[in-house]
Amino acid sequence: MGSVVVDNLRKDFDDVTVLRNINLDIKEGEFFALLGPSGCGKTTTMRCIAGFESPTSGTIKIGGKDVVNTPPNRRNAGMVFQSYALFPHMNVFDNVAYSLNIKELRQRNVLKKIGTYTRMLNSKLVKYPKHIEEKVMNILEYVELTEHAKKLTSELSGGQQQRVALARALVMEPEVLLMDEPLSNLDLKLRHTMRNTIRRIQQELKITTIFVTHDQEEAMSMADRIAVMKDGEILQIGTPTDLYSNPETPFIADFVGTSNIIPATVIGEENGLTKVKFGDDQILESSTVTDKKEVQVIIRPENLKVITSDDAQTDNSFEGVVQFATYLGSTVRYDIKMGDQLLVVDTMYESGDSIIKDGSKIKLDVSPERVLLI
């Protein structure tokens, strides 16, 4: 198991640059997510690491070894495909044993080679040697598929197929495990279970894992660190909490969780707090220090407090009108109109609370530490 270092990676398809200036430093045993909207280059980045695409320039090191000129079948980077890409003509056992068969093929013994080749074409003709048998059964037990070993992959459920794909990649003891949107074909409930399964296995095996996803919730809940990508570039790399509380661009603020983004003008500084003006002369204070004049105010929906009574003490607030309320069980989400901007506010809901009526004029209060200026 090893680290993955990507240095100055660039990839052009004909005249189109799909990746530029990609730098990654993924540590041994780290669970690393590549997050971004479709077309951002996250899959291409992974395919470069796997060797299916060759970079136009830049280096890729797996376990300290430069692999740019290593063919994909020699990189030992196990991959779980979005479609799982299970071999439909083989049963679960044969699927998982595939890489072990390939290892046998690399031996010098010609007779063994022929035997292995025959077994790969039809496993009924040549028996598996004991060490392969044991290894495959071990990994199948690990992903709880022992009783399905002799089934065709098409007879399995989505979640089971997913685990076959995982087992097939793990059995080769890869330096790095690559997962390309592995959960996108599963239904919501299964997706949550599989998240935990993958995370557990990754933790137990301490295997370096790169995980491609467009689902920020998935990335946030699983990864140690996340690289957010857009238009072929990495915007920010950080831990989930880092990205959430200190997004470096409005795009990240909005893509990682939900944000209210309000354009504003800096009008002064007082007691270490920056004063900004927006909308119809509304003023807010922020603890962010900036030397910019025009800024974007970023406020998370849960950090805004709705105040209905006029007389309540408000230090840092602005006005708005409730457009409508969405009741979500433990929370209520208000869509609030402020000038010509729409804001979202999440408030905790406890039984007995009343929901504010549409059209009510309210104030929104926020502490300066929760107001981010970018």
Added chain:
Amino acid sequence: MKQRISGLGVIKFLIYVFFILFLILPLLAVFLVSFTNEPVNLFGSLVNLEQLKLTIEQFKNATLDNFKSIFSRGHYFQGLLNSLYLSFIVSIWVLIICLPIAYGIARTKMPFKRTISALSTIPLIMPTFISAFAFIIMFGRAGWVTYIYNALGGEGMLIDPYSMTGIALVQIFFFFPYALWPMVAAFRVTDVSLEEASRNMGSKSWLTFVTVTFPLALPGMLSTALVIFAVSFSDFGTPIILAPSDLNLIVVDAYREISGFFNWGGAAILTVIMIAVAGFVYWLQNFLVKGRNYDTLSGKPKQVKLIDNKALTIPLTVFSGFVVLIPLLTMGTVILQSFAKTWGRDPLPSGYTLDHYKQIFTSSLGNIQNSLILAGGALIVSVIVATFVSYFVVRHRSTTLDFMTTIPLIVPGIAFGIALIQAFNTAPLQLTGTAIILVIAYSIRRLPYMVRSTVGTMRAIKEDIEEAAVNLGASRLTAAVTIVGPLLLPGIAAGSILVFVTVIKETSISILMAPASWAPMSLAIFQNVLRAEYYSAAAMSVILVAIVLILQAIANRLSGGDKT
């Protein structure tokens, strides 16, 4: 990725060598010979300096005489004109007779629709030279049709099979299925709602047909007519049996020039012209169907309301029945002939015997064996080539290979045969007259069927499955063999049977190229017909058709049997 010498790369190179050696260079050589008027040794020129000098000398003496003579000397020009005329007549008549049948099948509830559909496949299993031979024993001087005709008061023969009319009739009744099914498809996909609109505006149903249905189906029919034109133009089996000596047809002329007079220049110029005509028709047909696809109409299936007007459907059935009856009678005649003791000028044989079959199984078993071995050999070659070609076409998007595998589809068999004979006539690659070149000729000629079948299956195999294998450590070649290969098997199986069947039915290449020691069934039948040994020819034909029929049934089962 850096260019490395990989297993797949080597195979791709070998495939290219195969096509260049056995397809491109021979065709090129025949083109050159049409100028030099004497055989050109291209392969020799590549390895031998003396030969190269000689070849260059030949080119210095190259003339346009042959091309001039085509248009001045009446003989060849007349042959070309006759062939074009024949193909034109055949395609028009095929359209005319298919129109009502296709309409009946696609749009009406005509009685016996299934039976008619089933019977319309008979022409597809009979090679034309057997049909032509059957026409002789039906319509010839001693034929039973002639007997009935005379009994009814007719004079002489109803139709002389040894004539343009005879040839045209065989081709019409044995090529119509190639047009029928595309036309049925065209009628099925034309938008019924337009017809309903026409009806809704008060148009009568026949008027609707003339003004809406027919024009909508017209482009499809035109392209179908061109297919028939090409098939008729390239057909060798019918004319070689039926063309009288005073009727020049280009395929027969070309055959006679090469196998009778060894006139290389003459054969070459005729070959070039045949390929030019076939190529033009192919281009025109492609041009017409561009942007249309009659097979892949998906989306909401339109519920076509089938017409159930007895006044329409009964005449349709009678007509369709008559058309499909003729091939059936033809086949029946061959079968009857094969069991006949003697069959003179009578409606039925004088008695029945198995002697002709006994004779075949004692003296001509070799021909059957040859056919099976040659077809098997061609099958193996085409499976190997087609598998890799489809891999390169689908995965590497190799348009060159894609193009090369369509060439055999266009080049008429007799033209391809002449090209091969000419190219491999001398050292260093003297293969003419060997079984090897015969097998290669068969396999290249039928490769398009195989490739079409395997490319279809290959497209259905997702690329990531292969990538998964590579990711797990397999080389591209190992992945292709262990993953793609097994998944490709259904496509290979379906294509294999088609190749095997068409090779057994093959006429032009067999007659032109097969050496006596490797004479396949088709050549044996041909020679028997020429020697007027009709009984053994009939028995051998029945065996050939039976083999084809059995294999076709297996193929239908393999492909799910839902294809028309």
